[in-house]
Amino acid sequence: MFLSVSGLAKSFGENEVLKNIDFDVKKGEVVSIIGPSGSGKTTMLRCFNGLEQPDKGIYQFEDGFSLTFAEKVRKQDILRLSRKSGMVFQSYNLFPHKTALQNVMEGPVIVQRRNKTEARNEAVELLEKVGLQEKIDLYPHQLSGGQQQRVGIARALALKPELLLFDEPTSALDPELIGDVLKVMKDLANENWTMIIVTHEIQFAAEVSDKVLFMDGGYIIEQGNPDEVLKNPKEERTKRFLQRILNPT
Template sequence: MTEEQIEYRVTAEGVKKAFGDNQVLKGVSFKVEQGTATTIIGPSGSGKTTLLRTLNALDRADAGVIRVDDVELDFSKPQPKSEVRRFQSRSGFVFQSHNLFPHKTVLENITEGPLIVQKRPKDVVISEAVELLEQVGLAAKRDQYPYQLSGGQQQRVGIARALALKPKLVLFDEPTSALDPELVGEVLSVIKDLAVEGWTLVIVTHEIQFAKQVSHQVLFTDQGIILERGTPDEVIGDPKEERTRQFLQRILNPL
């Protein structure tokens, strides 16, 4: 398949972002093919989460062009709020710390966005939410509140909530970092299923073996740039850059 025939869900070109004097992203460019999973790995402070958040404009880039599905924003110039909202509506975001509404039931957490933001029919939204709960293995928890759930269950509700918006792209910000080790597997299993089903995913993760299993593309970031990119076999199995090798050695073979 030629470059022209590939359908990209995400295209980022020259993305820059600074917080004060700290230049976190230094002109990042990459593409994500439709129906594939891309993982972003790298040391703390390398810009992984900031890069992910620019894809939903949770952090507005200072410069660069990002296209998600059919909406493109040029962050070097002011953007109308309506266009930013269109851009944000193309993706769903799964946070590290669940971010569920504590006073709402599991079902209410999932239906909030489709009902309030998208103004879709209530009976349809509830039916789809129940299906999503079955998909993430939590159908029996629909009427419980977040405090009644384990961390892994809360994160699976967070995933269902993101999917309920029918996004073209699902973004995961270290979805297992806040979980106890024994709960990590249940969340990673759900994400693997989404990858198999053909959702377009971008995942910031420190779970290197998971990245190796789930990814079509791996991006290794360091000091605000993408230092290396390729398939898992290329980046994780046979990295070209010494910095990538050092990072993986430290992660995979800790003292």
């Protein structure tokens, strides 16, 4: 098991955002998280790379690294957690004053202190991988939303993470740009990257996921393979959500 999560909880003041979350991720598995806005999906994702710190819960990784959040967590342990993952954000979060190539090189060179020539060569390869070989010297404002998001994916891959985290990566895109980003993500799934994806793209989740979690009100209401959760959900809340998404009136 790559990662086991148990008893995860997070509040902001009086607002309990995550409540007793338990689930596992296997190596090479794609886990999609679906659910209504405000159900805690993004907060949970941010807890997996150190952007938010849970109030309670235990992470157990297959390499023996574990974190218990009921006690004070050391800064170096949060840093180790953040180094395990690469995050692709909803709003791209690219450096506006850096080219696509420089954005992808930034983490390896500045954070990981890797050789600049090596980092540049890898960045060029990654931009080719996401179909942007002609755009490496362009700045974010010169790229479409879909192209910016693909730079974001290349930037996450450049860190050579064990886990890729996607926070609704297509929700800010125009419909005609979504397909290019989803294709890159499907390719990564086929390469057996371990991925946790927060998404509203139900068809995409059905195609690429090994496991789907449905969240509502800070809880995981239902989890299982795509057929179980998306085609034959047991819980009434899951059924209602899917009905709204798939058959909007």
